[in-house]
Amino acid sequence: MYDNVKGVPLGLQIRWLRQDRGLTLEQLATRSGTSAPTLHRYESGWDRFEIRTLERIATALDAGLEVRFVPASPESDPEQTTEELVEILAPLFWDRELQVSDLSEYPSWVLGRVLMYGQREQVRAASRFFGEDAIATAVERREVDDRTRNYWQAVLADSCTPRS
């Protein structure tokens, strides 16, 4: 219905800006190379514009015109593979190369390292893989110092709403 998916009809926007600038229809028409009756038509409900017409009007109003496609949010991100997780966490295992098998054989060790040194996104990735319970448990382990523990408990409590 409206030209602008965000709501305010373009004609109203033109009128507001024009009045804000203290211009009459005739003055704006002169500045934008159109006519007062045409502008009136636009301000009164016209909704089938050419972009260049709007641009000329915008310029005359000392404004810009923004026209863009707004992608709808696509499908939720695909399932994360084990290999991808290893890749994400690899930087944290500078002393020993992380293997895919480590994720299943030494989950506590992996998680401890992630919590101690990982960034938020790495922890999130791990959480998605191991589950939140595993993270909560790992946070309680003694290798994790208090400061880190408090930090992650605060962060994870805060971000209990995963992006869907």
Place this chain on the structure above:
Amino acid sequence: MYDNVKGVPLGLQIRWLRQDRGLTLEQLATRSGTSAPTLHRYESGWDRFEIRTLERIATALDAGLEVRFVPASPESDPEQTTEELVEILAPLFWDRELQVSDLSEYPSWVLGRVLMYGQREQVRAASRFFGEDAIATAVERREVDDRTRNYWQAVLADSCTPRS
């Protein structure tokens, strides 16, 4: 020169979205009630659109179209905080909420997204934060297609004079 004062030609946006959706010209043409040659014309540099045409295409691409007047930017903007940058870039990260930490942890990823989908002001904001070298490097990455690369290289070379 461009339809969209903020940067990415509408034709490029159409092409990106179409390819992102995995549609051929013919498929999109059918969905949007136009023809493949017409779409090709649009994707190839056409810049005099009617709003309703763009809207039909957007709908066929499961996207929206945003058209609005943008009041001229007042006094030059003050120093930009990290939070502000995140806010500016947030719309580009529709599939996953952008965090402040992402800026430091995954700069390449962030910049890639910004270059692929961002508007000029978003790229500028990113450039101010990451530095022009980072942008130049990001432009060279392979996720950025040739056309986009050429575009930004042209634009950024053009605007090497920062606003003072």
Place this chain on the structure above:
DNA sequence: CTTAACATTATCATACATGATAATACGATA
């Protein structure tokens, strides 16, 4: 009351955005 400024309505001609169509080009595959 008259006048001027501004807004509003209606009509019409012109430029041109658009889609249909045909022809051709290109890349991948058998």
Place this chain on the structure above:
DNA sequence: TATCGTATTATCATGTATGATAATGTTAAG
């Protein structure tokens, strides 16, 4: 090589956005 799917180029007819113009309405001021 031939074939197919897709993209690209070119031409043309149609619908319509647009601005010019005339006429009319509204409001404020003198």
